[in-house]
Amino acid sequence: MLGLTFLIIVAAAAVAYALNLRAARRLWAEGARLHSITTFHALYALFLAALPAFVFLVLWLALSGPVIGALVLSGLPEEVISGATRAQENLLLSEIRSLARGQAFGEPEPWKAAAAARLVALEATARWAQLALVSLIAAAGLVYARTRVSPAFRARQRVERIITGLLVFCSLVAIFTTVGIVASLFVESMRFFARVPFFEFFFGTNWEPQIPIREDQVAGAGAFGWLPVLLGTMVITVVALLVALPIGLLSAIYLNEFASARLRAVAKPVLEILAGVPTVVYGFFAVLVVAPALRQAGQALGVDVSPNTALAAGGTMGIMLIPFISSFTDDALSAVPRSLRDGSLALGATRGETVAKVLFPAAIPGIVGGVLLAVSRAIGETMIVVMAAGLIARMTINPLDSVTTVTVQIVTLLIGDTSFDNPKTLAAFALGMMLFLVTLGVNIVALRVVRKYRELYD
């Protein structure tokens, strides 16, 4: 039915285009001096037939579900509905929905079956109403546009205004996305903080999000102090940087100063491959190769290495960050003005001394910006740690131990059941909020550092 509705919109647009084109051409052939060329008259009709109908359809699709749900709920018997909370109502509604799809467990109560039947009837009506209304709107646009064809009609200006509107809408999508992220994280986090005190979350040193599902269940009461999770994130980030920084910096210096043009042409794209490998692949690599290798090395040295050691996840993440650091360093070194390099070489410094004592210090602000972006990448990186790091939060900075990270907790808390009314799932949103704020802060600082540095030499 949805496909048919789309088809109607497309057909109406095509017909409107053709009709107006023919009408405008006829005017032209009769010798009238048109203000706009015929194509714009046709495009005007196309937009008028398609756009309002399409916008209406999207709104209809977004709103009809909740409206039908409310109608079904209001038709339920009084004794069922009175005193039900929002969550209970939603549960009831999804039960009725699955009943309407024919998935019944056992014999449903008669009022539920009746509600399901009503839901089916309402949905059928809604489908026909949608088809009829969309056709009506498209036809109205088509007819109106057809009446506007005249030599004096400023079709080009109209069409261009519509197109400008569409372009503005496109660039607003980015804003909507940010607003959506902030709003959803904020709303769910507030619901979390309504159940778990602010203070406990920020300063608690205990993270045990397992909460009893039933009243009589023996389980932890649930502790939501994020400090151990934060500490774990930092441990893994530090390990990653310890791997990525030296390798990335030194290879960038080599490529920038010493390598032949041929080696550069080969090495840069090869390093970029490391950045293009999906993180889930790195995660599997960490589990398959890195962690067992570290464990064996630990056994050989007589050190006890946990199977989910932070070294495995952090080290693998470091490999992923190498191209990141090296390309930023390369750019920063190349951006140092030629005069500095030439001056140093002219004074008799070797190339190595020029790099180490002149170029590198001059490039440091740009490199720091790149490193900060790498840090924000490492904090937000998800799949490697989900697969290779641990689940249990511990207050430890020993990288041989198993630690957990913010992103691991978000994913493990949200995989599986997602009812939005227990602190366990809401905690994920609170963590997500912190993750968003921290990475945003690091990014802003990094971009500012990079920009300031660019101004220095421009």
Place this chain on the structure above:
Amino acid sequence: MTQSPPAERKVDWKDPQLAATLRARHARERRLKLLGLASLGAAFAMLFILLASLAASGYKAFVQTHVTMDFIISEQNVSPDKPEKGKYRKVVAESLQAVFPEVSRKEMRQLRKILSNGAQYMVRDAVVADPSLIGGVLRLTVPVSDPYDQLNKGEIDRATPEANRRLSDREIAWFDRLKEAGMISTPFNKALFLNADSRFPELAGLKGALWGSFYALLVCFLLSFPIGIGAAIYLEEFAPRNRFTDIIEVNINNLAAVPSVVFGLLALAVFLGWFNLPRSAAFVGGMTLALMTLPTIIIATRAALKAVPPSIREAALGLGASRQQVVFGHVLPLAMPGILTGTIIGLAQALGETAPLLLIGMNAFITSAPESAFEPATALPTQIFIWADSPERGFAARTSAAILVLLGFLIIMNLTAVILRRKFERKW
């Protein structure tokens, strides 16, 4: 008072002390060079180890051990009126009994495990397709179950003590007899591409994941391509320079650096929570990926638009075209190769993205390929995640194989982008 000219300091280049300093300085330079080369080598080595270990553990999953045997379709087990309702378990058991006549009924339970659990359904499908087989004998090639597949590929060491082995001596002897009889073959593992997910490694395939990824990328492309181009055209060509457009630009740059898992949270709360869209659907995954791909496409499109020389715009404007006619008629077509290159690279990133898809439930266990973007599905990266978590040995190799397939697609996409750039890049 006359000042004597400053005594000219002669540098004695032959001075051994100076020579020693110079040697030390050159040695330091060599060390730096060596360190640089070593770290470059280390980065290359890591890439090599990554690819080599995946290839080494994955290549075996591209073949699958099969056994070719005669299945006796007797009329007691399969009635000609209802071939789809036959007792195919029994058919398989009796056919195996015919190969191993000495095996007792008790041992039969063990023996039956040599064939994949899917064998009975393959026999059923063959018989349903051709009911004339009933009462006769059907020669069919079916996969063996995972442990025997591992044995045939040399993953199970016959030298380990029997208690620690997944297969007993007797089971290995059965398999060797089949092998001696020439019934064992290891053809290309078509199931890897033609089957959807399964609990049994020998039957599990990527069909569902491939379709899921296809639908998600299609939705992602249909949304992010026009919206991204529209936004870029507005910001680059029409937008006045003011506070509002500044905010949009800062916004886009920040979105490009937001962790992917946050987009997953957004999708979970907004698409699933507020709009009640279906869980696990490729459509929702595609919308989420579109939001993530948007900044990439916008940035690439703006760069491509910027690269079109102003003379083109001026010439068109001079001939009386409106600003929009200039952009849509001249600038945009000339910028298209650059835009397409950026789009393909953005889509390649989206194809490998996992975390947001996990949060919207595209890691469900689904045994059939989705028929539309609105049905529950998995995607290639989430399928890799699921298999990496599965305990069966056979899934380890299949995970690597799935990764190789994913990397193959990424290489194809990136190569396309490179070729596109080479072929259509214009120097003005």
